[in-house]
Amino acid sequence: MNTNRLQHYRSWRGRRSQAKLAVILMFVFSLISIWSFSDGLTASGGSDPGVLSPTDPALVLARPSEPMTPAVEKQSGEKAKKDTCVQCHREMGDELAAPVTAMQHDIHYQRGLSCADCHGGDPTEEDMDRAMDPRRGFVGRPTPQDIPRFCGKCHSNAEFMKKYNPRLRVDQEAEYYTSIHGKRLVQGDRKVATCISCHGYHGIRAVSDPQAPVYPTNVARTCGRCHANAGYMRSYSIPHDQLEKWQASVHAEALLKKNDLSAPTCNDCHGNHGAVPPGVTSVANVCGACHTRQAELFRKSPHKPAFDEMGLGECLVCHGNHEIHHPSDEMLGVGDQATCVACHSEGEPAYQAAQTMRQMIDQMVRELNQAEALVDRAARAGMEVSRAKFELNDAHDKLINARVVIHTFSVDELQKVVTPGIDTAKKAHRMGVEALNELQFRRKGLAASLVVIFLAVIGLYLKIRQIERPGA
């Protein structure tokens, strides 16, 4: 091999390795450019951690008042003293022994109380007649009229009850007499509910016990035993559909299906013992105890004095009492399903207001839906839209708020929350448009860079061919 050819060969190899380096660099460059322009095009759409998650439906109101736990836990085993009532009745078998068995689950028995604490008599006497002697205070079977006092002799006695549970109320008997049940009992009606209709008698459970007949999820059935029994209620003029209607309501759905113990069952609206729950003056106004914002707005609205004058409950005209459903926008305005047209007719300012308020809500819904559709499209295409989604959530909250503000029944008040809501929806819409524009730009950029890369690769290929041709 002569030196000339050797030199030529070396320079040829040098140029070839330079060309290889150029190809590698080109390849890396094209990867980077594809990656940078396709950012967002290939990413899996939808998962943007920057977006606030929608309010968790499970995070609903906690139960307002937790059932009390007894402060004094008496050991039932400690009561080893003589109890001839239990001994003899257990031996009697059948019906006479049934109370003894049932008492195993009874809160009174668990707190160390026994037969004679309720029935009186002498639990140290072996002899039946002396043990169950009326002269020793024995009461075998109290009449319905006697029941409130029978239970109230302890439950109305603050001194006595404090020893067991200082937090337990002692007004059940007094309150009971303010209810229709109590009033009618005094008048001699034996069919109304007394203490034992709702709590039972042998086997009374703590109210916090999920098996207690007064536990929130069981109350409706307990009241329904009488109130849903057409035959039993025949002699009264009131309907017997409350249970059925309540079971079809949004409240029953929340309580029984979503296990939301803050949703009302019969006693939350009608009171446990009194005519209405504490802090509420009339059952008709009970809704505001939980739906405080709607109630507050309603009370400042033109409807408050008007409804008072007509003797109408605050919320009942529009929402009902037992069969309350999820409200819809159709309830507002002047359409078939609108509640407003029951009282307002064409030509009245209120009719006009109803129509305008509905249009405002509709416009807000429309803007929100359009923005949502656009942002979704951008998200599906893999664009980063967390800020737009944040705005959407905000607009959604504003819509929910606007539906609450309806209860001012004022166009001006509604305007104050609808305008910012629409602005927010529009902002989200703009962000969606920008995201889609950006997407277009990137698509074009990617196409252009692919063309450049393609041409460069061809050029390189030709160059390498040229170098490899001997004698070039």
Ligand code: HEC
């Ligand atoms: C030696 C057995 C014996 C003893 C002790 C006894 N009982 Fe009875 N008890 C009976 C029998 C038998 C009957 C059913 C016959 C009757 O009503 O007289 C009865 C009936 C009852 C009744 C139903 C009354 C009614 O009008 O239907 C009650 C309540 C009762 N007992 C509570 C008690 C209490 C409380 C004690 C303890 C202070 C007690 N018993 C002690 C045997 C006993």
Ligand code: HEC
């Ligand atoms: C919390 C109070 C309370 C306690 C404790 C209690 N009873 Fe009663 N018992 C009643 C009431 C109230 C009635 C009346 C039920 C009715 O009117 O139907 C009753 C009725 C009865 C009856 C009549 C039959 C029946 O079952 O209706 C018998 C028997 C009886 N009790 C026995 C007992 C025995 C035995 C014990 C103790 C193991 C006991 N009771 C403990 C409140 C109590």
Ligand code: HEC
């Ligand atoms: C119409 C049904 C009904 C009647 C009648 C009734 N209760 Fe109640 N009671 C309830 C309900 C419901 C609760 C509450 C459960 C809860 O807090 O979730 C309750 C709760 C209680 C409690 C727990 C403390 C409290 O006040 O919340 C006691 C004690 C009580 N009742 C005793 C009585 C006595 C005594 C009578 C008779 C004077 C009576 N009840 C009559 C339904 C009734």
Ligand code: HEC
């Ligand atoms: C001898 C007194 C006495 C009599 C009579 C009595 N109770 Fe009680 N009761 C108590 C005591 C004590 C407790 C336990 C309170 C605690 O520790 O929480 C109690 C608890 C209860 C509870 C559960 C309260 C809770 O904390 O959840 C109910 C419900 C109840 N009684 C209903 C009745 C009814 C209905 C009657 C009548 C048939 C009755 N009681 C008769 C003393 C009595």
Ligand code: HEC
């Ligand atoms: C033992 C049967 C019985 C049970 C259990 C019962 N009630 Fe009643 N209730 C009646 C009777 C009977 C009346 C009287 C109806 C009348 O006077 O028109 C009545 C009246 C009423 C009224 C008044 C109706 C009116 O006239 O405006 C209300 C409210 C009511 N009950 C609610 C309840 C609730 C809530 C429960 C359960 C916590 C309940 N009741 C459990 C029998 C019962």
Ligand code: HEC
């Ligand atoms: C959300 C609150 C609420 C709940 C829950 C509720 N009620 Fe009512 N209930 C009312 C109101 C409000 C009225 C009407 C009072 C008025 O017009 O003054 C009423 C009326 C009644 C009446 C009188 C007769 C009638 O139908 O108008 C009865 C009886 C009654 N309710 C029983 C029940 C029973 C039983 C339950 C449970 C199955 C129940 N309620 C659940 C709020 C409620």
Ligand code: HEC
């Ligand atoms: C004890 C508290 C309480 C009382 C009293 C009460 N509610 Fe409710 N209400 C709730 C809860 C909890 C929900 C369920 C919230 C949910 O799941 O969206 C609810 C749901 C509703 C809804 C449906 C809201 C929606 O967005 O779908 C309406 C309407 C309603 N209640 C109206 C009433 C009216 C009218 C009354 C009086 C007759 C009343 N409520 C009494 C607690 C209460």
Ligand code: HEC
């Ligand atoms: C004059 C009729 C009317 C009265 C009175 C009324 N509402 Fe409403 N309410 C409506 C209408 C209409 C909607 C539906 C809003 C929508 O979805 O566009 C609504 C919606 C609701 C909602 C669900 C939406 C929300 O979050 O606000 C609740 C809860 C509610 N009302 C509770 C009440 C309570 C509590 C009262 C009594 C203080 C009451 N309403 C009085 C007409 C009324």
Ligand code: HEC
């Ligand atoms: C139960 C009958 C009733 C229903 C249902 C009702 N209103 Fe009214 N409303 C009245 C009465 C009565 C007045 C006071 C007298 C008046 O101005 O017409 C009033 C007043 C008004 C006013 C004030 C009018 C003014 O001149 O200042 C507005 C606004 C209004 N209502 C809107 C509505 C809307 C919106 C609905 C439906 C969501 C509705 N109302 C449902 C009875 C009703």
